[in-house]
Amino acid sequence: MKPPEREEKGGGWDAARIRRALRSVTDPVSGQNIADNGCVREVIVPAPGQVTIELEPDKVREGDRESLRTATAKAVQSVGGISQVQVRYAGEPEETGLRLERSVPAAAPAHSRSHETGPRPMRPEGVRYILAVSSAKGGVGKSTVAVNLARALAQRGRRVGLLDADVYGPSVPTMIGKTGALADVGPSERIMPIDVHGIRVMSMGFIIPEGKAVAWRGPMVMNALVQMLSGVDWGELDYLLLDLPPGTGDVQLTLVQQASVDGAVIVSTPQEVALADVRRGVEFFARTQVPVLGVIENMSFLKDAATGLEVDLFGRGGARTEAGKLGVPFIGEVPFDVGLRKASDAGDQLTGAIGRIFGVLAELVEESAVAQNR
Ligand SMILES: Nc1ncnc2c1ncn2[C@@H]1O[C@H](COP(=O)(O)OP(=O)(O)O)[C@@H](O)[C@H]1O
Ligand SMILES: [Mg+2]
Incomplete structure (x- = not known):
């Protein structure tokens, strides 16, 4: 998928999906769709979920301009994950033109869960359990645990998805051997996750080139996360694992609440300083009413290859x-x-042994998820 340069502004796949939606709008004079007959001059995506369409005034009969403007805005708004659309004719000032806004993306069907109230706009349909893998800070092995739990669940015969929600530091593409891969748009106009050994994976790394998200502001990050949850064709899944960004701030809060996460796994290392983070994590999930499925202590000890002795590196057992x-x-x-x-x-x-360890962890996570959501 190689859209023209201007369309790359902020997200190539958005522009491609929008172009496709614009084919449903017909210019009454030529009888052709406006995406292909030159009426659409530019598709600008300044931030994920936001779109400006610039139409070519000379290609549209004057009496048709306003109705075409409305039809264009509506067509764009029907694309999943688009929250704001502006349609203007070339030459019109930037702030004029028709502007439609919506706080909830289109592709966000409700999902029923008995003890749940209120809207859950980001919950993808067809997913049985959404589980968050979380840590209060980076570098403790959260992504490593998320990826290998996903693999172990898949090995147990489950249908598994993995969303790398770490927008600023997506490491999942590397860990699954898919650096440089780009997500495509499927027949349903939704983004297709990348399939890796039967696991459906989505990451910011599959959407924009590495390092480009670093300068993003909060709302743009949130928009991207909305799209990665509800704008992706996850299909039917037993488990969707979220590799949350490290921390317990607003992004995590919104994500966990809007996706209505069914359970959380907290990853920690054993040291005293890391344990304060476990407390923070547990408090965070208590506040958001997400059951904590349990704590995993990563880098607990080191097994000496020569002697088989288990060496305590950082105070093994602290997290337990x-x-x-x-x-x-x-x-x-x-x-x-x-x-x-x-x-x-x-x-x-x-x-080997480390693979078997994750097999056991996956089994325990599953048991806990089922028990907590009974
Ligand atoms: N149990 C482990 N043994 C050895 N290396 C590990 C272990 N867990 C994580 N790592 C390594 O530590 C680094 C940070 O892990 P990562 O999963 O990216 O952390 P986070 O997602 O919490 O920032 C990576 O290079 C990873 O390969
Ligand atoms: Mg990580």
């Missing part, structure tokens, strides 16, 4: 003790494992 104090389940320990790091960097599947 902390989980006990806070009254949340402890799921298990992941050792520091050189093979795990190499597999993560190379995008390889896990094998």
Whole structure:
């Protein structure tokens, strides 16, 4: 998919989907659709979810201009994930023209869950459990755990999706061996996740070139996340795992609430400083009324390859003790494992003992998810 340069402004796949929607609008004089007959001069996507369409006034009979403007705005608004559309004719001042706004994206059907009230605009249909993998800070192995839990769940025969919601530092593409891949738009006008060994994966890394999101402001990040949840064709899934951005701020709060997350896995390392983060995480999910499925202690210990001895690096067991104090389940320990790091960097599947560890963790996460949502 290679849209013209101007259309790349802010998101090529948005522009492509919009172009396709514009084919449903017919110019009454020529009888042709406006996307192909030159009426549409530009499709500008200044930020995800926001669109400005510039029409060519000379190509439209004067008496048709306003009706065509309305039809264009409506067609664009029907595209999933678009929250704001402006249609103007070339030469009109920037702030004029028809502007339609909506706070909730179109492709966001309600999903029923008995104890839930209020709107859940970002919940994709067809997903049974949305689980968040969270940590209060980066570098503790949240993405590593999310990716390998997804793999282990898939190995257990589950239908699994993985959303890399870490907009500023998407590392999932690397970990699954898909750097540089770009997501396409499917026949349903929705973004197709990238399929990796049966796991459906979506990441900011599949949408915009690496490093480009770093300068984004909060609302743009939120818009991108809305699209990655409700604008993606996730299909039928047993589990959609969210690799949340590190922290417990507004982005995490909005995401967790709007997607109506069914459970959270908190990843921590064993040190005392990291345990304060476990407390913060547990408080955060209590506030958002998301059940904590449990805590995973990552980089718990190191197994000496020569002797088989388990070496305590940072105070093994700290997260287990902390989980006990806070009254949340402890799921298990992941050792520091050189093979795990190499597999993560190379995008390889896990094998051997470390693979089996994730198999057990996945089983426990599943049990907890089912029990908490009964
Ligand atoms: N148990 C582990 N053993 C060895 N390396 C690990 C382990 N967990 C994570 N890593 C490595 O640590 C780095 C940070 O992990 P990552 O999952 O990206 O953290 P986060 O998503 O929390 O920022 C990565 O290079 C990853 O391969
Ligand atoms: Mg990460």
